Structures are given as C-alpha cells and as structure tokens.
Amino acid sequence: MSLTFAVAPLAVSPVLPSRASVPHRGPKAAPFAGAGATAVGAAAVVAAAVQRRGRVARRVRGGGEKTYVGRFDGTQKVEKGTTQGEEALAAEGTRGRSAAKWSVLSERIEGLAKEMYMLIGSIDPYCRDNSTAEGAAMKAIRQKMEDTDWAGLAESKTTMFSYGAEMSTDPVEAQFVKMLTYMKRPKQVLEIGMFTGYGSMAIAEALPAAGKVTSLDIDPYLKTWVEDVSKDFPEGKKHEIVVGPALDSLKVLDTSIKFDLIFIDANKAEYKDYLQTLMDRELLAEDCMIIGDNTLYVGYPILSETYDTQPARRDFGDAVREFNAWVRDHPKLEQVILPFRDGVSMIRLK
Numbered sequence: 001m002s003l004t005f006a007v008a009p010l011a012v013s014p015v016l017p018s019r020a021s022v023p024h025r026g027p028k029a030a031p032f033a034g035a036g037a038t039a040v041g042a043a044a045v046v047a048a049a050v051q052r053r054g055r056v057a058r059r060v061r062g063g064g065e066k067t068y069v070g071r072f073d074g075t076q077k078v079e080k081g082t083t084q085g086e087e088a089l090a091a092e093g094t095r096g097r098s099a100a101k102w103s104v105l106s107e108r109i110e111g112l113a114k115e116m117y118m119l120i121g122s123i124d125p126y127c128r129d130n131s132t133a134e135g136a137a138m139k140a141i142r143q144k145m146e147d148t149d150w151a152g153l154a155e156s157k158t159t160m161f162s163y164g165a166e167m168s169t170d171p172v173e174a175q176f177v178k179m180l181t182y183m184k185r186p187k188q189v190l191e192i193g194m195f196t197g198y199g200s201m202a203i204a205e206a207l208p209a210a211g212k213v214t215s216l217d218i219d220p221y222l223k224t225w226v227e228d229v230s231k232d233f234p235e236g237k238k239h240e241i242v243v244g245p246a247l248d249s250l251k252v253l254d255t256s257i258k259f260d261l262i263f264i265d266a267n268k269a270e271y272k273d274y275l276q277t278l279m280d281r282e283l284l285a286e287d288c289m290i291i292g293d294n295t296l297y298v299g300y301p302i303l304s305e306t307y308d309t310q311p312a313r314r315d316f317g318d319a320v321r322e323f324n325a326w327v328r329d330h331p332k333l334e335q336v337i338l339p340f341r342d343g344v345s346m347i348r349l350k
C-alpha cells in the first residue's frame, strides 16, 4: 500500500477484533547481491549511491521541493491522550443507533453517521482478516517490520530517512500484487522502491520457478535488513536488491532483460522519469504490466490546496497528478486508476 510515501490513515475497526496481528500504523548497506545479478553495473551504482547518500541527506535536511523525505514526521497533530475517552463517549451516545431506528431528526442523523462510521471503520480490517494469501516470507518481514524501532534508526542516522511501517505496502495490497503476479506469471519483475520488501516478498512467493524480482532502493541499510530475513526462505534466492538512486540504477540495467511486471513505489515526484527511462531504454516486455502505487496520494491529486491539511505534501501531490495526466495522454500507454488504499494504477503499453 509510500514521497514518497503515503502515510495512509489507519482504519480502526469499531466492531471487529483483529484476528491476525496486522496493525498498519505506526511505523530499505551493503552492496549488491552478486550472483546472477540482473546485469546491473553494480559497482557503478553502489559508488554513486555512496556519493549521493550524503548529498541526498543534506538536501533532505535543508528541505527541497519534491526531494524524498521519508515519512512526514511532525505534520500530524500531537495526540493528547484524550481520544480513547472521547471515542468511548461517542460510542455510548450512539449505541443502538442505525439509519432506520429514529424518532426525531437528530437521531436519524446520528444513525446515518453511525452506519457510515461502522462501515468505513470496518472495511479495511474485514478485508485484512479475510485475506489469506500472506505467505511465510511475507509474514516474517511484517513481523520484523513491526518490531523494528524505526524512530531510533532514524535518530541514530542508521537509515537514510525516517521510516514507519505505514510506508510498507499493507497486507491487502501486497496480497493483491501477489495475485496479479500469479495471473501474470512473469519471468522478470522490477520493483522501484522496496522499503522492507513486504511487496517484493509477496511477488517472490507467487513467481514461477524461473522467476526473479529485482528491487531498487536508495537506502543501503534496507538491503541488509531485508536479506537478514529473506535468506531463510526460498524466495530470498529469487530476490535481488540493487542499492542506489532508482534513476541511476535504471540507466545501467542490462537492456537484454525485459520486465514483465513492474511495481513503481519510490519517490512520487520521479514516477514519470522512472517510466520514461524504462521506455527509452526498452526495458519493458511487449505485454508488460506496470503497477503504480499511491497514484491518488492521500487525495492531493484530486483536491485543491484549499484542502491541504499537510501542506508539505503538496509538491508530491502535484507531481502525482502530472504523472496521471501524462500517462492518460501518452499515445503509447493506457491505464486504469483504482481507488484502492492510496490509489493503485495499472498501466500497459498499447
């Protein structure tokens, strides 16, 4: 379900206890996996990544429009600890209310609002608790992700950016991508933006025997983090991680390899450049399917600045809107944008 990231709000079920412990709120060193590499100019990319790491970090600290910033720390209202009591009061006050049980207008409005709240709050947990395609490697990644002190890693500058588990594809979206992989049966998959590799493990679990998924991520720490988990699973052998800025990595990928499935999920401001580079370098298989995540980016591409509750996101929202329009108007591309989680686009060559 990422500026780069969508910090999607958590739907908390007012009715259903969580069956699986899959909460999705709260909160990608090392050079390449060598053997059988996707024929990337590995050393070149690593060197570039190391050089740029300092530069990117400086840009980030100085602030800069459309520069990747990780999660949007500090843009949310600080919780004062009163929410639980207030929610309990509201639950008590609307107990038994429904859109059909009322005798005066105020009760009818309360009933309508209560049914909306019940449905809206229950959809995500219901889908999660009734989805069963999370495999063992995915589960191991998710559990480690939930146990990782992302704030501490950012504080100690171990990670390049501040991360949170909400930056990962959530269980339902990851299983959706896994199902697409089963349908597509790709030999070569490319993921741009890996984070903890929950999405790439979903893909790896569904790959045919000779299939391979290559993930590009800018943060060296994440490569080590993911490989520490994936080495214990057969899927790990199907997964290669290329460290470096994605645009640099894309420029050195071996053009004899054509990707059948591509998952774009890194810097939202760079989506157009990722796809343009893939097309210019003829890295797409003729019937390639491209999945773009966050193409509705918390609503910013749809709404005007008037509704910006987190103004720091506006440049990314505008970039996503430009990307969507660019794909829509491109003579060689067609897309469908699905209003699922933070918006998921399915794009193919005409």
Ligand SMILES: C[S@@+](CC[C@H](N)C(=O)[O-])C[C@H]1O[C@@H](n2cnc3c(N)ncnc32)[C@H](O)[C@@H]1O
Pocket (backbone or CB within 6 Å): 002, 003, 004, 005, 006, 028, 068, 167, 168, 169, 191, 192, 193, 194, 195, 196, 197, 198, 199, 200, 216, 217, 218, 219, 222, 244, 245, 246, 247, 265, 266, 267, 270
């Ligand atoms: C939303 S997360 C990816 C989530 C992942 N696809 C999943 O399935 O969970 C975005 C990732 O993109 C990476 N990233 C951001 N800017 C990048 C860039 N310019 N090049 C490569 N990776 C980048 C971040 O380090 C982060 O790990």
